[in-house]
Amino acid sequence: xxRTIPLLISxxxxxxLIATAFIPKFVDWGNDAMAWFNLLAAxxxxxxxxxxxxxxxxxxxxxxxxxxxxxxxxxxxxITLFVGLAxxxxxxxxxxxxxxxxxxxxxxGSAFWWLFEYIFYPLSATMFxxxxxxxxxxxxxxxxxxxxxxxxxxxxxVIVLLGRxxxxxWLTGWLPNEPILGSSGITYSDFHLPHLSEIIMDDFTTPxxxxxxxxxxxxxxxxSLKVLLGVDRxxxxxxxxx
Amino acid sequence: xxxxxxxxxxxxxxxxxxxxxxxxxxxGTTFPEKPSDQVLSVFDAVDNLPDGSNVVMAWDYDxxxxxxxxxxxxxxxxxxxxxxxxxxxxxxxxxxxxxxxxSIDLLESEYAATYKGKYGTKFVxxxxxxxxxxxxxxxVEDLKKSYSSDIRGTNLDNIPLTKNLKNIQxxxxxxxxxxxxxxxxxxxxxxxxxxxIPTVVGCTGVQAPIMLPYIPQQLTGxxxxxxxxxxxxxxxxxxxxxxxxxxxxxxxxxxxxxxxxAHVLLISLIALGNVIYFWERKQGTPQ
Numbered sequence: 252x253x254r255t256i257p258l259l260i261s262x263x264x265x266x267x268l269i270a271t272a273f274i275p276k277f278v279d280w281g282n283d284a285m286a287w288f289n290l291l292a293a294x295x296x297x298x299x300x301x302x303x304x305x306x307x308x309x310x311x312x313x314x315x316x317x318x319x320x321x322x323x324x325x326x327x328x329x330i331t332l333f334v335g336l337a338x339x340x341x342x343x344x345x346x347x348x349x350x351x352x353x354x355x356x357x358x359x360g361s362a363f364w365w366l367f368e369y370i371f372y373p374l375s376a377t378m379f380x381x382x383x384x385x386x387x388x389x390x391x392x393x394x395x396x397x398x399x400x401x402x403x404x405x406x407x408x409v410i411v412l413l414g415r416x417x418x419x420x421w422l423t424g425w426l427p428n429e430p431i432l433g434s435s436g437i438t439y440s441d442f443h444l445p446h447l448s449e450i451i452m453d454d455f456t457t458p459x460x461x462x463x464x465x466x467x468x469x470x471x472x473x474x475s476l477k478v479l480l481g482v483d484r485x486x487x488x489x490x491x492x493x
Numbered sequence: 494x495x496x497x498x499x500x501x502x503x504x505x506x507x508x509x510x511x512x513x514x515x516x517x518x519x520x521g522t523t524f525p526e527k528p529s530d531q532v533l534s535v536f537d538a539v540d541n542l543p544d545g546s547n548v549v550m551a552w553d554y555d556x557x558x559x560x561x562x563x564x565x566x567x568x569x570x571x572x573x574x575x576x577x578x579x580x581x582x583x584x585x586x587x588x589x590x591x592x593x594x595x596s597i598d599l600l601e602s603e604y605a606a607t608y609k610g611k612y613g614t615k616f617v618x619x620x621x622x623x624x625x626x627x628x629x630x631x632x633v634e635d636l637k638k639s640y641s642s643d644i645r646g647t648n649l650d651n652i653p654l655t656k657n658l659k660n661i662q663x664x665x666x667x668x669x670x671x672x673x674x675x676x677x678x679x680x681x682x683x684x685x686x687x688x689x690i691p692t693v694v695g696c697t698g699v700q701a702p703i704m705l706p707y708i709p710q711q712l713t714g715x716x717x718x719x720x721x722x723x724x725x726x727x728x729x730x731x732x733x734x735x736x737x738x739x740x741x742x743x744x745x746x747x748x749x750x751x752x753x754x755a756h757v758l759l760i761s762l763i764a765l766g767n768v769i770y771f772w773e774r775k776q777g778t779p780q
Contacts (some may be wrong), residue, residue, distance in 0.1 A: 272687070278634060285631045286638050289624030296623065344645055355644055356592050367591055370555040375588075379557040383755065387510040388503040391762040395770045409760055415720050416753035417524035449529070452705065461706040464640075 256418050264288075265479040303328065334362040407451055414448025497773050498765065506762065512683040514751040522750035523743065528711040528728040533720060535714035536695045536728040538666060539572045547658075550580045550596065551680060555588035558672035563595065564745035565695035565722035566670045570596040571742060572729050573668070574604040579654055581664065583619040583640070585628055585675045590621055590644070603739070613652045620644030625675040629683040633690070636660045636778055667692040676717075677704055686711040695721060723749045 264284045303376030307321040315321075333339070340364035344353035355365045396402040413419040426439040440446070477483035528536065544550075550569065554562045575578055582593045582601070600608040608615050619640045622628045633638040636658055642648050649655040661667065667690050671677040677694040681704070684693035691713055696704060698718035709714060716725050722745030729736060734743040740772060 276534055280630060282635050283625050283637055285624075285634075287541075288627040289622060289631065289639060292624040292627060346645065346647055353646065355646075357594075364591075367588075371588075372591075375556040375558060380560065383514065384507045384510050387755075387759060387762055388506050390759045391501075391503075391506055391766045394763045394766060396767055397770075405763065409763070412756040415718075416749065416756050418753050418757055419528075452702070456702045457705040460702050464703075464706055 253300030262479050335470050414444040513754040517754050519751035523746045526723045526727040528724040531714050532724040536715045538693045544577045546578050548573050548666045549581045549661050549664050551669040552589050552592045552678040553585045554672035561697050562670050565716045569668050570599050570724050577607050580616040583662050584621050587621050598717050617654045618644045626679040626683050632661050662688045670695040681707050681711050719748045
């Protein structure tokens with residue numbers, strides 16, 4: 252029963268959603284299914300919070316290496332949760348001034364807004380900015396022309412890196428728009444780095460991505476069918492749990 | 494010399510990268526940009542709409558990618574404001590709400606005559622809804638099933654801009670700025686493509702190859718990374734020269750300076766690394 256009901260729910264919902272693409276009568280049913288999905292997605296935040304608590308508490312209680320970071324995570328989690336739920340420092344909504352909690356939790360001046368603007372925002376931006384430093388170190392140590400494939404990759408990287416900035420124009424902008432050695436099709440200006448960069452993106456990357464995307468789509472379709480028909484039940488957990 | 498470089502502490506490289514980004518940023522170095530055809534198709538998609546058209550602004554990014562995406566979000570907002578479009582802001586990312594607020598602040602400060610105090614009649618903030626592509630599937634069919642109220646808690650039936658809006662198939666353009674999942678790809682797959690909603694996107698450099706196959710049939714145009722933002726800003730400035738006087742309208746252009754120096758540094762480091770590699774091979778030392 253524990254497995255049959257979820258299987259039925261998945262199959263019915265899935266087939267209804269497929270039917271909405273072909274039968275207009277099913278559109279409303281599909282919309283209802285999506286509304287339920289969105290509600291469940293909101294509940295997933297609670298599940299995520301619970302999982303975070305469980306994992307971090309386990310680390311702290313077992314005094315695993317780095318358990319202090321888990322403690323910091325939990326303290327930050329509870330402070331954020333409290334100021335968000337209690338709407339600390341939030342002014343009432345102008346439409347409902349008689350209700351103290353009617354304001355938006357992220358309104359300017361609120362404690363949650365303060366946490367976002369002065370803690371989360373700079374920390375997130377800093378973490379992402381650090382990438383530039385690690386990429387530069389990796390470029391120096393790892394990007395080596397060890398074989399033909401790596402050499403081609405390296406040359407393409409240089410063309411795209413230069414072609415995506417003004418350096419490409421500056422280095423090759425002087426190439427004249429004249430045919431090379433009297434040939435009719437190819438001109439010197441075809442070797443402008445920004446132009447070469449565009450060719451790489453349009454004529455090599457795009458078809459490659461198209462092929463990968465089509466492959467993924469076929470894979471998703473076959474996996475979805477297996478899930479809807481109950482052939483693949485891995486998403487329900489192991490047989491022992493049921 | 495090569496022996497010194499062989500054992501070079503990576504903190505020197507970090508320092509070089511710091512200067513490569515900081516110096517042009519502080520000096521405000523900019524370079525001329527020529528809008529590409531792809532950027533011009535984005536520009537035309539916004540500019541060719543009649544004044545006062547309805548545009549959905551789906552901002553799916555967070556502070557981590559703000560450095561790359563905020564210039565294009567601001568450029569989209571500024572361009573739509575110049576055309577006096579009606580704007581519907583929404584996000585699929587919980588961290589996206591303050592990103593929307595930055596665009597609203599821009600509207601109310603730079604285009605006060607059109608947008609200040611016009612919440613609900615010229616722009617509306619629908620805020621965040623959980624559900625990723627599930628939200629997209631619903632808003633393209635039945636907006637009010639997903640968003641019964643805006644971010645202020647006002648029922649959509651009581652907001653002039655949304656009371657007659659059944660779904661976003663009725664809008665004139667969908668404009669998305671995205672840093673990943675859920676974002677541009679999901680908007681194309683579940684929103685614009687099945688219902689032929691004209692769509693333009695701005696995305697990070699790593700997303701660009703993923704989005705390229707959808708252009709031009711399913712996606713009108715794309716701004717890729719800070720280069721795309723800079724070219725778009727230049728395209729707007731070319732058509733609306735008054736923006737030349739607004740420094741904030743050139744944020745993307747300003748960021749191309751650090752990008753150029755950082756790219757040149759990266760290429761130099763790759764070249765230097767390879768010189769050391771071949772020297773080591775010649776010496777027969779293990780790599």
